[in-house]
Amino acid sequence: xxxxxxxxxxxxxxxxxxxxxxxxxxxxxxxxxxxxxxxxxxxxxxxxxxxxxxxxxxxxxxxxxxxxxxxxxxxxxxxxxxxxxxxxxxxxxxxxxxxxxxxxxxxxxxxxxxxxxxxxxxxxxxxxxxxxxxxxxxxxxxxxxxxxxxxxxxxxxxxxxxxxxxxxxxxxxxxxxxxxxxxxxxxxxxxxxxxxxxxxxxxxxxxxxxxxxxxxxxxxxxxxxxxxxxxxxxxxxxxxxxxxxxxxxxx
Amino acid sequence: xxxxxxxxxxxxxxxxxxxxxxxxxxxxxxxxxxxxxxxxxxxxxxxxxxxxxxxxxxxxxxxxxxxxxxxxxxxxxxxxxxxxxxxxxxxxxxxxxxxxxxxxxxxxxxxxxxxxxxxxxxxxxxxxxxxxxxxxxxxxxxxxxxxxxxxxxxxxxxxxxxxxxxxxxxxxxxxxxxxxxxxxxxxxxxxxxxxxxxxxxxxxxxxxxxxxxxxxxxxxxxxxxxxxxxxxxxxxxxxxxxxxxxxxxxxxxxxxxxxxxxxxxxxxxxxxxxxxxxxxxxxxxxxxxxxxxxxxxxxxxxxxxxxxxxxxxxxxxxxxxxxxxxxxxxxxxxxxxxxxxxxxxxxxxxxxxxxxxxxxxxxxxxxxxxxxx
Amino acid sequence: xxxxxxxxxxxxxxxxxxxxxxxxxxxxxxxxxxxxxxxxxxxxxxxxxxxxxxxxxxxxxxxxxxxxxxxxxxxxxxxxxxxxxxxxxxxxxxxxxxxxxxxxxxxxxxxxxxxxxxxxxxxxxxxxxxxxxxxxxxxxxxxxxxxxxxxxxxxxxxxxxxxxxxxxxxxxxxxxxxxxxxxxxxxxxxxxxxxxxxxxxxxxxxxxxxxxxxxxxxxxxxxxxxxxxxxxxxxxxxxxxxxxxxxxxxxxxxxxxxxxxxxxxxxxxxxxxxxxxxxxxxxxxxxxxxxxxxxxxxxxxxxxxx
Numbered sequence: 005x006x007x008x009x010x011x012x013x014x015x016x017x018x019x020x021x022x023x024x025x026x027x028x029x030x031x032x033x034x035x036x037x038x039x040x041x042x043x044x045x046x047x048x049x050x051x052x053x054x055x056x057x058x059x060x061x062x063x064x065x066x067x068x069x070x071x072x073x074x075x076x077x078x079x080x081x082x083x084x085x086x087x088x089x090x091x092x093x094x095x096x097x098x099x100x101x102x103x104x105x106x107x108x109x110x111x112x113x114x115x116x117x118x119x120x121x122x123x124x125x126x127x128x129x130x131x132x133x134x135x136x137x138x139x140x141x142x143x144x145x146x147x148x149x150x151x152x153x154x155x156x157x158x159x160x161x162x163x164x165x166x167x168x169x170x171x172x173x174x175x176x177x178x179x180x181x182x183x184x185x186x187x188x189x190x191x192x193x194x195x196x197x198x199x200x201x202x203x204x205x206x207x208x209x210x211x212x213x214x215x216x217x218x219x220x221x222x223x224x225x226x227x228x229x230x231x232x233x234x235x236x237x238x239x240x241x242x243x244x245x246x247x248x249x250x251x252x253x254x255x
Numbered sequence: 256x257x258x259x260x261x262x263x264x265x266x267x268x269x270x271x272x273x274x275x276x277x278x279x280x281x282x283x284x285x286x287x288x289x290x291x292x293x294x295x296x297x298x299x300x301x302x303x304x305x306x307x308x309x310x311x312x313x314x315x316x317x318x319x320x321x322x323x324x325x326x327x328x329x330x331x332x333x334x335x336x337x338x339x340x341x342x343x344x345x346x347x348x349x350x351x352x353x354x355x356x357x358x359x360x361x362x363x364x365x366x367x368x369x370x371x372x373x374x375x376x377x378x379x380x381x382x383x384x385x386x387x388x389x390x391x392x393x394x395x396x397x398x399x400x401x402x403x404x405x406x407x408x409x410x411x412x413x414x415x416x417x418x419x420x421x422x423x424x425x426x427x428x429x430x431x432x433x434x435x436x437x438x439x440x441x442x443x444x445x446x447x448x449x450x451x452x453x454x455x456x457x458x459x460x461x462x463x464x465x466x467x468x469x470x471x472x473x474x475x476x477x478x479x480x481x482x483x484x485x486x487x488x489x490x491x492x493x494x495x496x497x498x499x500x501x502x503x504x505x506x507x508x509x510x511x512x513x514x515x516x517x518x519x520x521x522x523x524x525x526x527x528x529x530x531x532x533x534x535x536x537x538x539x540x541x542x543x544x545x546x547x548x549x550x551x552x553x554x555x556x557x558x559x560x561x562x563x564x565x566x567x568x569x570x571x572x573x574x575x576x577x578x579x580x581x582x583x584x585x586x587x588x589x590x591x592x593x594x595x596x597x598x599x600x601x602x603x604x605x606x607x608x609x610x611x612x613x614x615x616x617x618x619x620x621x622x623x624x625x626x627x628x
Numbered sequence: 629x630x631x632x633x634x635x636x637x638x639x640x641x642x643x644x645x646x647x648x649x650x651x652x653x654x655x656x657x658x659x660x661x662x663x664x665x666x667x668x669x670x671x672x673x674x675x676x677x678x679x680x681x682x683x684x685x686x687x688x689x690x691x692x693x694x695x696x697x698x699x700x701x702x703x704x705x706x707x708x709x710x711x712x713x714x715x716x717x718x719x720x721x722x723x724x725x726x727x728x729x730x731x732x733x734x735x736x737x738x739x740x741x742x743x744x745x746x747x748x749x750x751x752x753x754x755x756x757x758x759x760x761x762x763x764x765x766x767x768x769x770x771x772x773x774x775x776x777x778x779x780x781x782x783x784x785x786x787x788x789x790x791x792x793x794x795x796x797x798x799x800x801x802x803x804x805x806x807x808x809x810x811x812x813x814x815x816x817x818x819x820x821x822x823x824x825x826x827x828x829x830x831x832x833x834x835x836x837x838x839x840x841x842x843x844x845x846x847x848x849x850x851x852x853x854x855x856x857x858x859x860x861x862x863x864x865x866x867x868x869x870x871x872x873x874x875x876x877x878x879x880x881x882x883x884x885x886x887x888x889x890x891x892x893x894x895x896x897x898x899x900x901x902x903x904x905x906x907x908x909x910x911x912x913x914x915x916x917x918x919x920x921x922x923x924x925x926x927x928x929x930x931x932x933x934x
Contacts, residue, residue, distance in 0.1 A: 046767045046794035058468050060626045084470055094465035098278040099271065110267030111469045145668050155465075172793070174667040174822055175926050183887060190869055200794045203825055203923075207890065215796060238825070241797040 008073035009036030010082060010163045010194045012057060017066035019052055019217075026052040028217040030066070034210075037192035039185065041208035041225075043199060043237060049217040050198035051091055054167050057196070058088055082163070084112065087156035091167035091198075094152065097141030101132060101151055104140065105158060112159040119158070126154045129184055146177025153184060163194040170199065182207055202237040213241065220244045260478075264471050268479025272453065276483055282449060290441040290491050294498055297437055298430060308391055310334040311354035313345035320365035324376065327401055328358060333394045346379055355381045356391055431505050435587035436560040438495045438518065439580045442488050442525055447550035448543065450484050450529025455542035464626060473622040481526050488522045499591070509590030513597050517586035520607040524579040525550070527614035534622045554580040582606045631694070633658040633785055633816035634679060639688035641674050648674040649685075650839035656818070656832075658784070661811050663827045664820040665922075666836030667930060672820050675836070676787055679818070681705040693784045706734075709778035713790035716774035719763040723754075723773055726762060727780060734781040741780070748776040752806060768799025775806065785816045792826060804829050824922040833922075837930050847922060854928045855920045857883070857899045862892040862913040881905045886927055893924055 012034040019027040027049045034040050042050050055061045057068055059079050070077050095104060109119045127133040130150040135143070140151060149169055156164060164185075170178040182204070185195060197208065205211045206225050213220040221228055221240060234240045276282050310328060314321050329336040337354070339345035345357040357379040368374035378395055380388050454476075457463040466476070496514075499505045528550060536542035556562065557571060558580030564572055575581040582603040589595035589603075597604065634656040641649040649671045656662045664672045677683040679692055681704030690696055693707030717726045731741040749758075752772040762770060771792060778786060788807070792800040807817055807829075821827055827847065834844045843850060867890070876892070877885045884895035896902055909915065 045796035045799075048796075055626055060464065060467060062625065062627065086468075088465065088468040090461065090464045090468075092461040092464070094461045096271070096275070096460070096462060099274055103271075103274060107267055107271050108469070110263055110270075111471050113261065113263060113470075172790075172822065175665075175824055175923055176667050176930055178822070179923070179927065186887065189867075201823065202797065207888070209890065238797040238800070242801060245796065245798040 008162075009192050010085070011036040011071045011074075012163075012194070012196075013069045013071070014053075014057070015067050015069070017053070017056060017068070018064045019049075019056065019061070020064055025217050027056070027063075030214070030217070030219055032212050032219065032222060034194060034196060036071075036194055038209040039189060039195045039197065039207075041197050041199060041205050041211045042214060043202065043205045043211055044214035044220075045200050045241075047216070048200075048214045050200075050214060051167050053214070054088075054165055054196065054198060058086070058165060059083075084159070085162040087159070087161035087164050089149075089152045089156050089164075089166045089169055091171065093148070095140045095148065095155070098139055100137050100139050101143075101154075102136040104151060104155055108155045108158050114159050122158060122160065126157060129187065130154055144177075146173050146180070149173055149177070149181060150184070153181070157188075161193065164188070164196070166195070166197045168198050168200065170201065170204070178204075202241075205237045211237070213237065215241060215245065260472065260474060265475040265479040266482075268471070268476055269482040272480050272483045275453075275456075276449075276487075282452075285449060286445060286487055289444050290494060293441055293444070294437060294495065297433055297440070298498070298503055306332055307335045308333060308356060308394075309348075309354040310336050311339045311345040311348035311357040312336050312360075313339045313342045313357065314360045315342065315362045316360050316364040318365035320368060320374070321360045321376075324360065324364075325358065327398055331394070331398060333391075333398075349379050349381050352381070355384065356395075430503050431592060432588075433561065434495075434499045434503055434505050435591040436558070436580075436584040437499070438492050438587060439521060439558065439583045440554055440560060441491050441495055442518075442522055443550050443554040443580065445491055446484060446488050446522055446525035447529045447532070448546045449487075450481065450526055451532035451536070451542045451546040451550075452539050453480050453484075454530065454533035455536045455539045459538045467624060467626070473624060474619060477530055477619065477622065481530065484529070485522065485526060488526070489518075492518045492522070505591055507591050508594035510594075510596065511590075513595075513600065514587065514590040516597075517583055517590070517600075517604070517607065520604070520611050521579050521583040524607065524611040524614050527611065527618045531614060531618040531621060534618065553578045557581070559584045576606070577610065579607055579610050582610075632656060632691070633660070633693060634818075635689070635691040636675075636679070637689040639675065639678060639690060640686045641671075641678060641683065642686045647839050649678070652688075652836075652839075652841050654834055654841060654844060656816055658814050658816050659811050661807060661817045661819065661829065661831045663830030663833040664818065664836065665824075665827055665833055665926065670836040671839040672836050676789070676818070676820060679704075679785075680708050680710055680787055706781065707784050709781065709783035709786045711774050711778040711786070711788050711791060713793050716777055717762045717770065720761065722759045722761055723756070723765075724758040726773075727758075727777060730777050730780050736781060744780055744782060745776075748779055751779075751809075752776055766799075767795050768802070771795055771799065771803055772806065775803070779810075783815075785818070786810065787818045787820075789820050790822065791819065793821075793823065800826075824926065827922050835926070835929050842929055850922070850925045850929075851920045854925045855884070855895050857896050858902075859884075859893055859895045859918055859920045859924070861888070861916045861918045862894055862909065863916075864890065864913055866912075868912075884924070884928060886924065888923075893918070893920065895920070 014030060014032045014034075017027050017030045018025075030049070030053065042053060044050050052061065056063055068079075070079055070082055072082060099107070105119075105123055114122070127136065130153070132147060132150060132154070135147065140148060143151065153166075153169065156166075170181055173181070178201075185197070188195065197204075199205075205213075208225060210223065211225045211228065212222045221232065221244075225237075229236070229240065232240050232243065234243060276286065312325050312328070314325055325336065328334045334356075339348055339357070342359045342361075345354075345359055348354040349357050359377040359379065361376070364374045364376060378392075380391055382388055454463075457466065500507060529546065532542055532545045532549070536545055553575075554560065557567075557575050558564075558578050559575070560580065564575050564581060567575070585603045586600050586607075589600050632655045634654070636652060636654050639649055639652040640647065652671070652675060664676065666672045674683065678685050678690060681692070681697075681701045684697060684701070692704045695703035695707055697704065717723075718729075721729070727741075727745055731745075736744070748754075752775065754769075754773070754776070756765065756769065762773070765773065775788075775791070778788075792803050795803070804826075807819075811817055811831075819826065819830060827833055830847065832844060832846050833850060834841050835850070836842070843853065845853060873887060873892075876882075879885065881896060881901055882894050883897040884893070886893050896905065906915065
C-alpha cells in the first residue's frame, strides 16, 4: 500500500494556560514514515503538544506545518488521513466493540466492503474477535486501549497520533500494543506516540524528550544515549534537570 | 473549513444517541416515567376546583329565614356545612382549621329583614389560605343572590341583572385550564433537560475530544443528537393530547394542524435551548442546573401554565415574553378550548418563530470546535 | 529472631464462582522492599486489599504486623499506611489541611501529630509552605507529600500503589531514595507497579498470574531462574520487515526471541550451539550479550506459562 508519507514540522511553538507555560519555544521535526516517541514526565506538555498538532488547540505563537510527499499541505487536507487516540478514556462505556467500529465507519464514510476486511483484520490482530458484543465499560484496561487503536486504524490512516496509549496498562498488554504498532511500521505510516515510560523510548526510531514545556533532546535513541554518555533516558533527564532540582537528601 | 453536511455522519451520531438513551436507566426513566407522572400529578392529584369547603355555621336566630339561608349554602356542592354552638365557636373552628369559612347569623336576623332594616350575616374566611379566599368569596356572592331571592323575593334594586357566564369553560373546570398546557411542561423536561445533558456528557466522558478529531462537523453532531429527542418530544406531545382528550375529556374545538404547528415550533425551540446549554456547560451537573433554571422553572411557573400571566407584576409579565412556553400555552388553550384560527393566534406564532430561530442560531454558533479551556 | 512483618498462608479470596486469589503464601520481613507484579486481574489488587485490612479473606491465615483479622480490621489498618497513585490528597485543600484531616481520621493526639509532621517534613526535605494548595505543587513534591501522609501514623508496613507513575526521573530518584531509607529504618515496603524499572529496585518480587504466585525471588534471582542460558540483544543493521520476525521467533535455536522495540532479546536453547548459530545472524544484526530485563522475565513467566 504505497502512500505519500506525511511529515510534520513544529516551529517555535508557545502555549500558555493562565499562569502556567505549557510549551516554551518548542521546535521539532517529525520525519515521515517513522515511529516517533514524545517522552517526558507528567506535566511536561506532551498532551498539549499533540492537541496543538491536531488543531484541537491553538498555539499562542509559532507554527505547525504539514507535508505530504515533501509538499506542504494544510491540516484540513490531511484530516481524513490522521487518526488520534486521546489519553483519557474517550470511548463509550455502554457501546459494544462492534457498535464502536460501526460508528467510526460511518464517521469516516468507509465503504462497506473495505470495512468488512479491515474489521476482520483488526479483530484478529488485537485478538478481540470473541468480545465484539461486549460493552467497552466491561473491557479490561488493555483491551479498552486496543479498541481505541482499532477505531483509529479503521480507516487505514497515514498518520497516527497516540497520547500515552499504554498509561496504566500492565506490561503484557503494553507489549502487545507496541507489537501492533510495529506491524504498521512496514507501511511507512507516521506514528507519534507520547509516553512517560522511559523504557518505551528505546522502542522508537526517533525520540523527542520534553520536560516542563522545553525540548531536552531529540534524535535517534541509541545515538542520543551515546552522545550524552548516559545509560538510559532516566539518566538523560536527570542530567538536564539537575540544575533545577535540589540534591537528594542524604541519610 | 466548511465541509458539506453529510447525512450519514449525522445519522451515525443519531444511532449512537439512541443506544445511549436506551441503555441509561436515568434517561429512560425520565423520558418515559416523568411525562406519565406529570400527567397524573397535574391532571389528577392537583385540583384547583374548590368543592366541599367546610363551613361552620352559627345560627343565633333559628328562624325560618335563617334556616333558609343556611340551607342555600348547604344544598350547594361548594360547601359542607356543620353547625357550631356559638359565634365564638364558629370562628374558633376557622382558627383551628376545622373549617375554612364560617357563617354567623346574628339573633333578630329575620326580624331585621322583615322590618326593612336589612339583615346582615357575617362570613368569616380563612385568609391564610389564599387558594380558598378567592373562590369562596365568589361562591358566597353567587349564593347571596340566590338566597336573597329565595328568602323573600328580595331582589337587588338594579333594573338589570348581571349574569356571568364563563365562556369556553362554563363549569370552570380547572382541568380544562391546566391540561392543554401540560404538553409544554412535558416537552420542557424531555427537550431541554435531556438534550442539555447529551453534549455535556460527551465532554465529561472524554469522548468529545476524539469526536472532534474526526471529520464530523458540529452541525452534524447537533442534528444527529437532536433527532432521537425530537422523536421523543413528538411522541410525548401525542401522548398528552391523547390523554387530555380521552381520559380527562378536555374538548378540542380548534384546528389540529394549528396545534401541531405550535407544538413543532415549541419543540424546536426547546431542543435548540437544550443544545445551547449542552455546548455551554462542560459537565452534566452544570448542564442540569442550567436546564432547570432556564427551562423547567420558567415553564412551570412563568408561562401561564398554572398562574395566569395577567396577574403577574409588570416586570414578570414583560419577562414572560421570552419564554416559548408562554406563547405555546396561548396556542394550546386557543386551539383546545376556543377554536382559534392561525390568524387569531398570529401574535403567539410570530413570537415563537422568532424565539426558535434565535435559539438555533445561538446554539450552532456557540459550539466550540476545540479544547481551549 | 526476626518475626515476619507480613505473613500470609494459603490466602483464598473468592467472589461467587470466581477465585481472585488462589492459595497465596508469602512471607515478608521487616526492612524489605517487596514488589508485586502481574497483569491486571491477576489478583494483585485483591491481595493488597486483604493485607491493608480492607477486605476479609474467604480463607487463609493473614498476619500483618502481628495483627490478624481475628483481631478486627482496625487492628490491621492501624499497622498499615497506603499510598495510591490515583488519590491520596485533596487537590483543593492545602498540605496542612490534608495532613490535619488524616491526623483526625487516625485519631492522633495533637502533640504526637505535630511532632510526626515535622519529622516527616524533614524526611522529605519539604521546603514549600504548608499552606500551599496541593494542586499547585509539582508532581514530584505531591508524591512525597502523599508518602508523608501515608506515614503520619507511623505504620510498620507501607503499601505503595504505582507510586511514581508519570513523575519526572529526578523526582523519582529522590523518591526511591526515601523508600530505601524507610526500609533501612526497619519498615516494610510493598510496591505494586507496572513500571518494570521500578520493580528492579525491589529486594524481592512476587509474580502473580491468575490468582497464584508463580515465583518469588530477588530480581537477579528471577532472571537467573527464567533465563539459565545467556541472553543476547540483536539489533538489526537495517530496519527489519515485520514479517521476518515471525520466522525468527520460530527458529529452533532459540528458546526465547522477543521484540524489544526495534531490537530483539534472544536466549538460546542450548548455549553450546552459539558458535554455530552466531554466524548465521552476524551479517544482519549487531549482537551484544546482555542481562535479561524484568520484562523478559515477565513475558517468560506469564505468557509462556513456565
